[in-house]
Amino acid sequence: MINLITSFYLPKNEKRLEEIVKSLNKNIECKIISKIHLFLDSSACQIYLNKNINLEKINIIEVGKQPLYSDLFRYANSIKNEICMISNVDIWLYNITDNNILKLLQKNIIFALTRHEHDLTCPQIDSYQGSHDSFIFKAPLNISLKHIQHPQNILGSENVLLYELNKLKKGILNPCKCIVIVHEHKSNYRNYSISKRINRGDTDGDGVYKIRNMIVPPC
Numbered sequence: 001m002i003n004l005i006t007s008f009y010l011p012k013n014e015k016r017l018e019e020i021v022k023s024l025n026k027n028i029e030c031k032i033i034s035k036i037h038l039f040l041d042s043s044a045c046q047i048y049l050n051k052n053i054n055l056e057k058i059n060i061i062e063v064g065k066q067p068l069y070s071d072l073f074r075y076a077n078s079i080k081n082e083i084c085m086i087s088n089v090d091i092w093l094y095n096i097t098d099n100n101i102l103k104l105l106q107k108n109i110i111f112a113l114t115r116h117e118h119d120l121t122c123p124q125i126d127s128y129q130g131s132h133d134s135f136i137f138k139a140p141l142n143i144s145l146k147h148i149q150h151p152q153n154i155l156g157s158e159n160v161l162l163y164e165l166n167k168l169k170k171g172i173l174n175p176c177k178c179i180v181i182v183h184e185h186k187s188n189y190r191n192y193s194i195s196k197r198i199n200r201g202d203t204d205g206d207g208v209y210k211i212r213n214m215i216v217p218p219c
Contacts, residue, residue, distance in 0.1 A: 001034035002093070002102075002136070003084045005076050007067050007152075009041035010048060015187035019090055019118075021052070023184045026092035028057050033085075033093060035059055037075065039067040069148040069161055077140035087134040087181070088152050091115060094180040101178055102136075110165055111136040112158075112216045114176040115183040125176055130215045132158045132174070134181050135165075143168060162216065174216040 004027055011017050027033055040046055040063045049055060061075055069086075076084040083105055085093070094116070096102070105111070113134040116122045124131045147164050150157050165172060 001083070002032055003035050003037060003076075003079050003082055003139075004033050004087060004093070005037045005061075005072050005084055006087045006091075007039040007041065007089050008045050008049070009066070009089065010045055013187065019184040019187060023090050023092040023182075024053065026094075026182070028054055030093045032096060033057070037061050039065055039071065041066055066151055068151055069157065070145040073141065073143055073148065074145055076137075079139050082139055083136065084139045085134055085136045088183075090184045091133050091181050092184065093134075094120075094182045096179050098175075098178040101175055104173070105136065105138045107171075109171045109173055110141075110168075111179065112162060112165070112172055112174055113179055113181050114174055114218055115181050116176075118182060118184050118186045120180075120182070122176075125218045128215070128218055130159065132162065132216065133183060135161070136179070141165075141168065172216050174218050176218050 006027075008020065008024060011020065024036070027036055034057070036057050037059045038049075039061050040049075043063055046060065046063055049058070062071075065071070072086045076086060083102060087093075111134075112132040113136065114122075114125050114128065114131050115133045116125070143164055144167070148161055150160065152158075162172070
């Protein structure tokens with residue numbers, strides 16, 4: 001069973017809101033996910049969830065905060081000896097086709113997953129260039145939190161995270177063909193600039209441009 005750690009916000013775009021709500025509901029329906037731990041962007045998010053979402057599987061971590069990767073991993077580390085999954089807000093777990101794959105997490109392995117799209121096509125996998133939207137691991141991880149103090153959904157953010165995960169000297173795999181995560185973003189609406197990039201990730205002086213080729217091939 002998996003503890004999903006993610007966030008929730010209320011975009012102004014109606015189509016984008018539908019995608020985020022669909023992702024949350026799909027994860028609620030997923031029998032492999034035992035609990036969903038949410039950072040909420042605002043108190044309005046909590047009001048919306050109370051009115052529209054089945055909260056039985058949901059644990060509210062903090063209200064009024066867009067989490068940084070450091071916040072997500074700090075919280076995951078409090079769930080000791082359990083499997084945790086840190087995902088972007090518009091990602092949902094579709095299926096795990098190999099029932100034994102999660103056993104690898106007991107052997108110092110971390111999963112960095114590449115996504116399928118809303119129609120279950122997988123261009124990011126077929127023409128892989130290093131995209132990762134979910135990270136699955138057995139908590140706790142002794143990752144340097146000071147080096148991952150940046151939000152998700154900024155160009156280069158996952159490269160910096162992979163750089164820090166690689167320092168742990170654990171195996172990193174990308175079994176995205178048997179752990180299928182779906183990206184709900186048909187609207188293509190964004191509330192951030194796609195030109196924004198993490199130029200330096202506080203990675204012991206190594207900027208993201210130096211580590212951009214950090215890749216974990218699909219398997």
